[in-house]
Structure formats: structure tokens, C-alpha cells
Amino acid sequence: MSGLLVDDRYRGAHGIGRYAREVLGRLDRDWRGLELDGTPYSPFDAFRALPDLAAGSVVYSPGYGALVRAPRQVLTIHDLIQLESPWPGRAKFLAYYGGPVRRVVRRAGIVLTVSETSAEAIRRWLRDDAVDVVNAGNGCSAAFTPDGPREVASDPYVLFVGNVRAHKNLDVVLRALAVTSGIRLRAVVPAGESDQVRQAAERHGVEARVDVVSGVDDARLAELYRGAAATVMPSLLEGFGLPALESVASGTPVIHWAGCRAVAEIVDGHGPAMTDAHDAHEWAAAMTDAAASPRAVDPPRGTYDWDRTAGIVSATLARAGG
Structure with missing residues (x-):
């Protein structure tokens, strides 16, 4: 396989699953799914065998699941919250991020994230100015608007x-x-x-x-x-x-x-x-x-847009060779 491959196992109603659904459906580049089984969240998944990938292939993951056998993999690291989790559970995350994730990111030379807060945290963690940390931002579904039906409740x-x-x-x-x-x-x-x-x-x-x-x-x-x-x-x-x-x-x-x-x-x-x-x-x-005293607030305008985010992701993958 060559070209742009996507680890498309990130599904669900959680944040990364929703991000994957919105972004992958808007990429302006042709891509194919890797068709992997299992979960991308398992540390052991990082070392799994992959399909026969050409040397110039780029793998994109809308989450943090590293695949060390990929020729080049661009991750979206949404945050580093797991590195702040309580002991002793934090130890496994320190090993995973310090090993497979850091290796994949440094080899790619590029990593995506979703906010400037996370971008700054990733730069501090990487300690590698050669890696370009790209804040692609985040979007908001068109369903979330002040106009439309609202839940009716007897008590606030x-x-x-x-x-x-x-x-x-x-x-x-x-x-x-x-x-x-x-x-x-x-x-x-x-x-x-x-x-x-x-x-x-x-x-x-x-x-x-x-x-x-x-x-x-x-x-x-x-x-x-x-x-x-x-x-x-x-x-x-x-x-x-x-x-x-x-x-x-x-x-x-x-x-x-x-x-x-x-x-x-x-x-x-x-x-x-x-x-x-x-x-x-x-x-x-x-x-x-x-x-x-219930009050309505004015929604943000044009700041958080899935088309904009997917456009930045697409451009970043193009720079990476995907």
C-alpha cells in the first residue's frame, strides 16, 4: 500500500470519536483505511504488524495511538491529560508517551493538536524544536445552535x-x-x-x-x-x-x-x-x-469550524507526504 492511509478505528460519541468522524469525512485528500482490528488505545497496539506499506506511505491517526512500524505516522494528540493521572496508573502512560508516541512524532517531524493550550503542553513535553506542532483547532456540529427544540423540565x-x-x-x-x-x-x-x-x-x-x-x-x-x-x-x-x-x-x-x-x-x-x-x-x-435567572448567551461566530480544521489537517498531511 502507498499514499495516505488512515487508522479509522476511532469511533464513538466521545471527543476523539466525534473529532474523527467530522474530520475524516472532510479531508480533501484520497485515503484508505488501514482496516485494523483491536483498539488503538492499547499500548501493545503500538507494536502490532501492519499491512505491507510502501516506504513513502503516510499514516494518519485522529488520536494518539502510535504505530511504530508505520513508515511515517502523523498523530493528533488532543491533550496530555493522561500524563497527569494519579499514581501508579500514570506510570504506564509515561512509558507509552515517552516511548512509542515520542518516537512516532519525532520521526514524522509533525504532530497535530486541537488547541493552543495543548500545543504548548506538547512542545514542553517533546523538548524538540525540530517537530512542528500544528494547532488545527476544533469544530462544532451544526446541531448546536440556539434555535431548535429544548428539553422541557418541571424543575430547572x-x-x-x-x-x-x-x-x-x-x-x-x-x-x-x-x-x-x-x-x-x-x-x-x-x-x-x-x-x-x-x-x-x-x-x-x-x-x-x-x-x-x-x-x-x-x-x-x-x-x-x-x-x-x-x-x-x-x-x-x-x-x-x-x-x-x-x-x-x-x-x-x-x-x-x-x-x-x-x-x-x-x-x-x-x-x-x-x-x-x-x-x-x-x-x-x-x-x-x-x-x-436563566439567561441566553450569544454563540461564537466563525471561530470553531470543522471545515477549517479539516483543511488544516489536509494541508499538514500534504506537507508530510500523504
Whole structure:
């Protein structure tokens, strides 16, 4: 095989899966899928056998899964959050990024990412000025607009979209909910994490006011954003923060922690910034204010566009020889 090959195993409703769907469908270059089995997220996948690739072939991955046997591979590293995970789990990520990922990136001489926050983190991690770190940005589905149906609820609710990983900081929202009244939480999480959210809500005594939602498409998610008093995004660290973008694009403010730079850049005044990521009373006050006085925010214009992102990715792959 020669030309541009794509590791097209990145699928799903999560951030990288959605990024892959939007970008791959817009590439202006002819490409073929590698047709690999298994998961690109396994460290052992990095050393797998590949189809017979010509020396000039370029492999593109819309995620961070390295393939060390590819002649040249361009990765999209969305963030380096895994390198901040707790011990001892962090050890395997340090080995994986320090080994296969760094090797692939340096050999390609180019790596893509989705925000300037992530670009700066990748440059610090690589410590190699010969590698061009390209911020291709991110896009937002056309479904996320203030116009359209909205969720109708008997009680005001705040919306959380994400997962239960520690850096998402869902716990502060549950603790805040416990010191409020008349407000519900709707948590959109992967189906496999639904029970964890319910159990956490039960520990905080708020299970009766937490609705867990999974498996929604963009149209349904947009309805949930529009119907919310606010979206809560208490993340401690993000490479981009897609739920924040989707929320403001839908006209709904975002309650967030000021110290999470990537999210703060996206929100850009379209929602209250908390000074303390873990102060449940500060979060509770912001949630109460949002429920008592709902307001719409103006969506960003022209900044986050999938066509623009796919164009930068296409141009970068052309430079890499794909």
C-alpha cells in the first residue's frame, strides 16, 4: 500500500470519536483505511504488524495511538491529560508517551493538536524544536445552535457532559447539589459509567435529583443544552473542552473553573468562572443563580469550524507526504 492511509478505528460519541468522524469525512485528500482490528488505545497496539506499506506511505491517526512500524505516522494528540493521572496508573502512560508516541512524532517531524493550550503542553513535553506542532483547532456540529427544540423540565436543571475520570471533577457538582434545593442535575456520560454516577449521587444523598443520560446523538444533546439553566464544566484540566463549546453555541452559559485555561478560553465570559475548583458552596451559589435567572448567551461566530480544521489537517498531511 502507498499514499495516505488512515487508522479509522476511532469511533464513538466521545471527543476523539466525534473529532474523527467530522474530520475524516472532510479531508480533501484520497485515503484508505488501514482496516485494523483491536483498539488503538492499547499500548501493545503500538507494536502490532501492519499491512505491507510502501516506504513513502503516510499514516494518519485522529488520536494518539502510535504505530511504530508505520513508515511515517502523523498523530493528533488532543491533550496530555493522561500524563497527569494519579499514581501508579500514570506510570504506564509515561512509558507509552515517552516511548512509542515520542518516537512516532519525532520521526514524522509533525504532530497535530486541537488547541493552543495543548500545543504548548506538547512542545514542553517533546523538548524538540525540530517537530512542528500544528494547532488545527476544533469544530462544532451544526446541531448546536440556539434555535431548535429544548428539553422541557418541571424543575430547572444544570447539565454535565463528560465522564467520571478524576480530572472532570464531577464530585464538586454533586456536593454543590447537596447544598441546594429545587435544582436537578442531568449527567450525560458513557453508558458504562452510568452506575458509577448513580452510586456517587447516592453517597452525597442527591440520587433523587440526578438523571443519568447516555447514548444521545447531537440533536438530542443540543435539546438538553438548550433546556439547561447552565452547563457545569468543573474540569481541572482539558486539552480543549468540547462540551463548553457546544453549550455556548447552543446559547447556554457555562459554569466553569477559571484555572482550566482551555475551557476558560472557550467560555470567554459566557458564564461564571469559579475561583476554587473544589468549593461546593461557590458552585452551589452559581448554580442557584443560574436557575433563578436563566439567561441566553450569544454563540461564537466563525471561530470553531470543522471545515477549517479539516483543511488544516489536509494541508499538514500534504506537507508530510500523504
